[in-house]
Amino acid sequence: MDTAFREQLNHYSEALEKILAEYLQSVRFRPDILDESVRYSLQNGGKRLRPALMFAVARMLGNRIETVAPFALALELIHTYSLIHDDLPAMDNDDFRRGKPSNHRVFGEGQAILAGDALLNEAYRLCFEACTNGKTYIAAAELLCKNAGPAGMIAGQAADLYYQGRENAGKCEAEFIVVHKTAMMIRSAVTVPAIVADMDENIVALLDEFGKQFGILFQLTDDMLDVTGDFEKLGKTVGKDAAENKLSYVQLYGMEECAALADRALQLCEQGLHELPYDASFLLSLARYVRWRED
Numbered sequence: 001m002d003t004a005f006r007e008q009l010n011h012y013s014e015a016l017e018k019i020l021a022e023y024l025q026s027v028r029f030r031p032d033i034l035d036e037s038v039r040y041s042l043q044n045g046g047k048r049l050r051p052a053l054m055f056a057v058a059r060m061l062g063n064r065i066e067t068v069a070p071f072a073l074a075l076e077l078i079h080t081y082s083l084i085h086d087d088l089p090a091m092d093n094d095d096f097r098r099g100k101p102s103n104h105r106v107f108g109e110g111q112a113i114l115a116g117d118a119l120l121n122e123a124y125r126l127c128f129e130a131c132t133n134g135k136t137y138i139a140a141a142e143l144l145c146k147n148a149g150p151a152g153m154i155a156g157q158a159a160d161l162y163y164q165g166r167e168n169a170g171k172c173e174a175e176f177i178v179v180h181k182t183a184m185m186i187r188s189a190v191t192v193p194a195i196v197a198d199m200d201e202n203i204v205a206l207l208d209e210f211g212k213q214f215g216i217l218f219q220l221t222d223d224m225l226d227v228t229g230d231f232e233k234l235g236k237t238v239g240k241d242a243a244e245n246k247l248s249y250v251q252l253y254g255m256e257e258c259a260a261l262a263d264r265a266l267q268l269c270e271q272g273l274h275e276l277p278y279d280a281s282f283l284l285s286l287a288r289y290v291r292w293r294e295d
Helices: 003-026 032-042 049-060 065-086 103-107 109-133 135-148 153-162 171-196 201-228 249-253 255-274 281-292
Strands: none
Touching: 003 032, 003 049, 003 065, 003 281, 032 065, 032 103, 032 109, 049 065, 049 171, 049 201, 049 281, 065 109, 065 135, 065 153, 065 171, 103 109, 109 135, 135 153, 135 171, 153 171, 171 201, 171 249, 201 249, 201 255, 201 281, 249 255, 255 281
């Protein structure tokens, strides 16, 4: 991996960690068990990929990362809530996340549900507070909340559960799951900075399409890693999709075709970035990193 790219990615990750630390110093949830549960998952590391995307786009457009800091934090809170709920026995039933026991394995299913609920509501609060900065922040907050809800990520999760094990489910259903469950929040990560900066509609549209293809690429790679990866690198149980008969591109088409589709998604990411009148080299490197990641 290119050293300059790695350093920049680490810089964005460290920026989010600082913002997160300041946030956690400013809040305290009651009872203590709720506070412990929330902090357990928020401080459990991760790639911080979505905030990195948001910071990178803001910088690419000539703005400081502070202009989108509230939304980057909100996005990470939403992502963490989704992982807590996703690991529950009623969802993906995973006992591990990032190499540690899942939230519900430590605090119980009820507390895990409430921790996720708390994080989602805190994310909304952060978005509402950011709206005082003006109309572009209102528009950005609206998009982020919409993409996290029943028109976006929640719809994808619902479809993922519904089509599990159903023989009549095919390409259209699999695409719906990927586009909504994974890609919607990544689209938020790359379009929010453009909306905040009041960019031209064409720029927003190009970034939105890039986010969609990036999200598809990420999920296709994730599906393949569920077959070829190992616990030590991924920090979560592998082979779950096949064991639980999850609808995925790997299940539908096999590994070879899934890899070809991932390559196509990467190609579309590259094409979209080349159309932007900005230096998108970091975003290009990040897309390539996602395609060939092992964790």
